[in-house]
Structures are given as structure tokens and as C-alpha cells.
Amino acid sequence: xxxxxxxxxxxxxxxxxxxxxxxxxxxxAVHDTTLGPALGGLRAWKYTDREAALWDVLRLAKGMTYKxxxxxxxxxxxxxxxxxxxxxxxxxxxxxxxRVIESMGGLYITAEDVGTSIADLEQVRLETRxxxxxxxxxxxxxxxxxxxxxxxxxxLKATLKARTGSDxxxxxxxxxxxxxxxxxxLIDFLVAEGAKITxxxxxxxxxxxxxxxxxxxxIVSPESIFDVEADLLAPCALGxxxxxxxxxxxxxxAIAGAANNxxxxxxxxxxxxxRGILYAxxxxxxxxxxxxxxxxxxPEGYNESRSLTKIDRIPEALTEIFTIAERQGISPxxxxxxxxxxxxxxxxxxxxxxxxxxxxxxxxx
Numbered sequence: 001x002x003x004x005x006x007x008x009x010x011x012x013x014x015x016x017x018x019x020x021x022x023x024x025x026x027x028x029a030v031h032d033t034t035l036g037p038a039l040g041g042l043r044a045w046k047y048t049d050r051e052a053a054l055w056d057v058l059r060l061a062k063g064m065t066y067k068x069x070x071x072x073x074x075x076x077x078x079x080x081x082x083x084x085x086x087x088x089x090x091x092x093x094x095x096x097x098x099r100v101i102e103s104m105g106g107l108y109i110t111a112e113d114v115g116t117s118i119a120d121l122e123q124v125r126l127e128t129r130x131x132x133x134x135x136x137x138x139x140x141x142x143x144x145x146x147x148x149x150x151x152x153x154x155x156l157k158a159t160l161k162a163r164t165g166s167d168x169x170x171x172x173x174x175x176x177x178x179x180x181x182x183x184x185x186l187i188d189f190l191v192a193e194g195a196k197i198t199x200x201x202x203x204x205x206x207x208x209x210x211x212x213x214x215x216x217x218x219i220v221s222p223e224s225i226f227d228v229e230a231d232l233l234a235p236c237a238l239g240x241x242x243x244x245x246x247x248x249x250x251x252x253x254a255i256a257g258a259a260n261n262x263x264x265x266x267x268x269x270x271x272x273x274x275r276g277i278l279y280a281x282x283x284x285x286x287x288x289x290x291x292x293x294x295x296x297x298x299p300e301g302y303n304e305s306r307s308l309t310k311i312d313r314i315p316e317a318l319t320e321i322f323t324i325a326e327r328q329g330i331s332p333x334x335x336x337x338x339x340x341x342x343x344x345x346x347x348x349x350x351x352x353x354x355x356x357x358x359x360x361x362x363x364x365x
Contacts, residue, residue: 041113098127151288
């Protein structure tokens with residue numbers, strides 16, 4: 001096992017790990033631990049190259065810092081990614097990753113993310129105790145996906161209300177990019193309230209799972225999702241999808257989804273404002289999962305009731321962000337960043353994940 005320290009400006013610690021025996025090639029990025037140890041998921045993906053994996057882990061880690069700050073988890077931000085080898089996932093791969101996480105000495109705590117499961121994390125847990133989101137049978141909080149979905153669903157309704165004056169979903173058309181675990185739970189919520197759904201995914205197996213439960217759902221190609229005329233687009237796949245190519249094509253009133261780092265670049269938040277599309281900052285609306293696993297670290301142990309109380313405040317945080325953004329003439333993305341940065345400067349979390357009233361005055365988009 002070779003673990004190399006990388007010097008990255010603005011990050012407390014970044015390591016690259018290579019283990020020829022297991023085929024592991026991974027990165028861990030710790031962005032900021034001002035508020036506590038860095039908590040963030042472990043992503044396993046077939047990245048095109050080393051630079052793509054490093055770029056991803058750095059963006060995700062910074063997003064986790066801001067997410068944890070706004071969500072008042074009392075934790076910092078970090079992330080880890082595995083560059084999946086040709087033979088895919090193996091127990092040896094995740095045990096090796098566990099050893100890398102253990103080498104961080106508790107600075108970084110991991111959880112489930114895209115491409116990983118509780119079963120994978122159980123292998124990681126054999127080598128380190130710094131793992132959250134494991135099976136409830138073992139006293140952990142379980143799969144975070146339903147909690148992420150709950151927060152996204154509630155935040156989606158708040159976004160619609162802010163944009164249209166009503167959060168009623170009956171007859172609304174929601175376009176969803178991605179049909180993974182979080183998206184499937186979200187579809188359950190939306191269908192139960194009478195929404196019309198159009199969905200896409202690169203994996204036919206994921207779409208088959210959706211159609212088996214909700215045969216009325218409309219399916220389009222991944223490239224076509226940006227051209228669907230709908231009330232709202234919910235990005236629930238990978239990040240960086242709102243860019244110079246996709247934003248001009250959008251035919252929606254608002255965007256609110258579970259994916260991390262939806263804006264390709266910060267300037268794309270202003271581009272959405274220019275088009276009259278209300279954007280729910282991703283790390284605010286999708287914080288349900290991290291809120292839930294963070295409750296495992298409470299002195300008294302995991303408490304689902306406390307987790308749900310905090311998750312159910314996500315709409316309040318979004319509503320406040322939308323209000324301040326409009327008042328200051330900035331994008332919601334910038335307003336959310338201002339909130340997170342003010343919390344980090346204060347070095348303490350607010351009691352609830354709202355409170356933009358102390359945000360800085362008008363800034364650039």
C-alpha cells in the first residue's frame with residue numbers, strides 16, 4: 001500500500017492511495033474540519049482518468065463542508081472516491097480502502113455514496129471504525145437514501161411554492177435525471193401526491209425497477225431530459241450537469257434535486273437566475289442523508305426522531321435562502337455559500353439549519 005500526501009490549496013489534507021494487491025486506486029479529501037471531523041461518503045466509479053477522480057473528490061469534499069455547516073451537523077467536510085478497476089468491486093478492494101481511512105486517524109469518517117452499498121461499507125468496517133450508515137441491526141442508522149429523498153421531496157415542494165405560489169403536486173410535471181436509490185424513493189413520494197413523472201437513467205436496470213412499481217412513469221433518453229417541458233427538473237445523478245449547453249435548453253420553472261455539485265461552474269447559478277429558473281442549492285436540499293448519519297455520532301447514540309426533526313427543517317432553510325437571494329439580488333447558490341461561510345467564520349453551528357439573517361450584504365453572483 002502506497003499512500004501519498006497531495007498539497008492542494010484550500011484543503012486540510014488530501015491523500016492518494018495505491019494498492020496493487022487489491023487493485024485500489026483511491027483519493028480522500030478533507031476540506032475543512034473547523035466544525036468537527038470530516039464526514040462524507042465513499043464513491044466508487046469508473047473514472048476516465050486520475051485527474052477526473054481527483055477533480056470529483058475535491059468538489060465533493062468542499063460541498064460537504066458547506067452542507068454540514070448549513071445543516072448544523074457539527075461536522076466538517078470530506079469525501080473519498082475509488083477508481084473502479086476493470087474487475088469491478090471486490091471485498092479486498094474495500095478492505096484496502098478501510099485501511100486508508102484508518103490511516104487518517106479519525107480526521108475523515110466515511111458513509112455510503114454513489115456506487116457503494118452497506119455491504120461494501122461492512123468490508124470497510126473490518127479495517128476501521130470510522131464508518132457510518134451501516135445496518136440498523138448493528139446499531140447504525142442504515143441506508144441514508146430514504147432520508148436524502150425525504151429532504152429532497154420536502155425541499156422540492158418548498159421550491160415550487162417559492163416559484164409558483166403553491167406546493168401542491170397534483171398534476172405537476174416533474175422531470176427526474178437519474179433512477180437510483182434516492183430518485184426511486186423520491187418518485188414514490190411524488191406519485192403518492194399525484195405528480196406526473198418523466199425520468200431518465202443510463203442504466204436500464206434502474207429504469208426497470210421504477211417501471212415495475214410505477215408503470216405510468218414516462219421514460220426518455222438521458223440527453224433528452226434537458227428538453228422536457230415540465231414544472232421542475234430534479235437532478236438525481238452525477239454533478240456538473242447545469243452548464244452552457246444545458247441551461248439554454250431547459251423548459252422548467254425550477255430545479256431541485258439530490259445530485260451534488262449540479263452547477264458546472266459557480267457562474268451558472270447566475271445563468272439560471274437570468275432565465276427565471278429558481279435553483280435550490282444542492283447541498284442544502286440534499287442534506288437529509290448526511291443529517292441522518294451524523295446523528296450516529298451524538299453522545300447518546302443514533303436517534304431517528306432527532307434526525308427527522310432536522311431533516312424536516314430543510315424547507316425552512318431553502319425558503320430563507322430564496323428570500324435573501326431575492327432581497328440582495330444574488331443567486332440562491334451564492335446566498336447559500338454566504339450562509340455556510342458565515343457559519344464557518346463563526347466556528348459554531350446555529351441551533352437549526354436556517355438563519356441567513358446574518359449573511360453578508362449584496363455580493364457578486
